Amino acid sequence: PLGDSYIVSSEYFKNFGVRTIEPEQSLYQVDVSLLYISSVEYIRRKAEEERLLKERELEWERRKTEYEKFFQTKSSISSFNYQPIRDTVFTSVLNRNKHWKNKLIIIDVTGSMRPYTDQVKTWYKLNYAQNDPVQFVLFNDGDNCPANKKIIGHTGGIHYCISCDIKTFGDKLEYSRRKGSGGDGPENDLEATIAAINNCSNYTDIILVVDNYSPVKDIELLNQVTKPVKIILCGANNSWVNVDYLDIAYSTKGSVHTIEDDIVNIGNIVDGAKIKIGKNYYILTNGKFVYYKDERK
Numbered sequence: 001p002l003g004d005s006y007i008v009s010s011e012y013f014k015n016f017g018v019r020t021i022e023p024e025q026s027l028y029q030v031d032v033s034l035l036y037i038s039s040v041e042y043i044r045r046k047a048e049e050e051r052l053l054k055e056r057e058l059e060w061e062r063r064k065t066e067y068e069k070f071f072q073t074k075s076s077i078s079s080f081n082y083q084p085i086r087d088t089v090f091t092s093v094l095n096r097n098k099h100w101k102n103k104l105i106i107i108d109v110t111g112s113m114r115p116y117t118d119q120v121k122t123w124y125k126l127n128y129a130q131n132d133p134v135q136f137v138l139f140n141d142g143d144n145c146p147a148n149k150k151i152i153g154h155t156g157g158i159h160y161c162i163s164c165d166i167k168t169f170g171d172k173l174e175y176s177r178r179k180g181s182g183g184d185g186p187e188n189d190l191e192a193t194i195a196a197i198n199n200c201s202n203y204t205d206i207i208l209v210v211d212n213y214s215p216v217k218d219i220e221l222l223n224q225v226t227k228p229v230k231i232i233l234c235g236a237n238n239s240w241v242n243v244d245y246l247d248i249a250y251s252t253k254g255s256v257h258t259i260e261d262d263i264v265n266i267g268n269i270v271d272g273a274k275i276k277i278g279k280n281y282y283i284l285t286n287g288k289f290v291y292y293k294d295e296r297k
Contacts, residue, residue, distance in 0.1 A: 008032050012042045016286040035272065035285045045291065049242075053185045053213045056235075060112040067114065089259040090119045090209060093232050094127075096262060100230070104203035106137045106196045108189065108211050108234075109173065111181040116209065116234040121170055128166050135200050136161040136169060139192035140180030141217070147184040152218045155188040158195050186217035190248070194224050205230060208248075212236045216244040222251050228267070229254040241277050246289040 002025065008017035017032045037045070094100070109117050124134070140157040142150050157180045161172040189210055197206065206227055212235040229252045231245050236258045246266065249256045253267030261277060269275065274283045274292055283292035 006030075010034060010036065011039055012036075013286070013288070016288075035283065037290055049213075049215075049240075050185075056213050057112060057185065060114075064111065064114065087116075087235065087237055087259060088119065089234055089236070089257075090116055090232055091123050092259050093257040093262070094123060097257075100205040100207070101132060102202065102204035103132070103134045103207055104137070104196055104200055104205070105134060105207045105209065106139070106192055107209040108187055108214070109138045109140050109176045110187060110211070110214075111177075112213075113211050113234065114177070116211075117173060117177070120209065121173060124169055125166050133202070134164075135196075135203055136164060136172070137192060137196040137200065138173060138176040139188060140176055141184075141187045143180040145180070150184075150188075150217075153191055153221055155191055155217070157188070158192050160199065162200065184217075185213075186215040187211065188218050189216045190218045190221040190225060193229060194221060197225070197227055206254075207232060210234065210245060212242050212245070215242065216248070219244055219247065222248060225252050228252050230257065231255070232257050236278065239278065240280060240291060241282065243282065243289040243291065246275075246282060250284065250287075250289065 002021055003023035005018055005020040007015050008019065009015055013034065013036055016034055019030045019032065021028055021030075105120070107113075107117060107120060138159045138161065140159075142155045143157040145156065157176075159172060159176040159179070161169050164172065187210075189208065193206070193208055207230045209232045212233045225248070229248055231249050231254065233241060233245060233256065241256070241258075246256060248254070249263070249266045250269070251267075255262065255264040256266055256277070257263070258277065263275060263277060266275065269284055271284055271286065274281045276282075281292045282289045
């Protein structure tokens with residue numbers, strides 16, 4: 001019908017094109033193009049991501065008792081030869097970006113993020129005396145709410161530490177961990193980010209510390225994030241990057257940070273452009289990122 005708008009979708013990329021037909025009687029030709037991976041490849045990659053997430057969660061469940069004992073005793077035990085985490089991404093990023101001030105730090109504190117949240121606690125102990133205000137918002141995807149009762153935007157499990165000394169932050173971190181370990185893989189990153197932006201004040205830089213292995217459960221809330229978000233990716237380690245977090249940085253004109261790289265201009269790239277993170281390339285297509293591998297020599 002004339003004068004109507006038509007939304008174009010593919011099976012795994014919804015609403016990638018909107019075209020409006022003018023109300024005048026005429027013959028119209030509408031060209032729509034999408035540069036994207038095939039459905040077969042999309043399914044394969046999703047299965048691989050789910051496999052890696054499950055393996056990592058099982059590994060954490062196997063090791064967490066020994067991990068707790070190690071941090072209580074600060075020494076190895078006979079049944080567990082603990083190796084301290086080598087992915088010091090949080091401290092590496094903060095040390096490279098000392099110009100970040102009045103920080104609002106939003107942290108995923110679900111189970112397998114434990115090595116990274118301990119890293120945050122250590123960093124805070126070392127930097128607390130620098131008289132640079134830091135506000136923390138900790139989220140655990142629902143305070144152990146069953147997965148089938150979690151509602152997008154209302155999952156909960158968000159805890160605030162607005163004016164914390166070192167001990168108060170440590171106590172709040174332990175409390176938030178005990179209240180919920182996440183349960184399912186995807187997390188409520190955006191619900192927590194929106195709550196932090198709306199309920200905190202007098203901050204300059206918004207820093208979201210996330211689990212690269214965990215998809216963003218509530219990505220549909222992205223248009224409600226109104227300020228630039230700096231994303232610290234835990235667990236990327238020169239491997240694939242979860243494109244949900246690239247989409248967040250792009251949409252908010254924020255940035256993405258790994259243990260090696262600071263991608264600060266991601267919000268300014270044009271459609272069809274590629275970026276390199278670690279050894280991999282990602283291409284922006286119709287406002288979303290997709291893993292891209294150029295087979296040409």
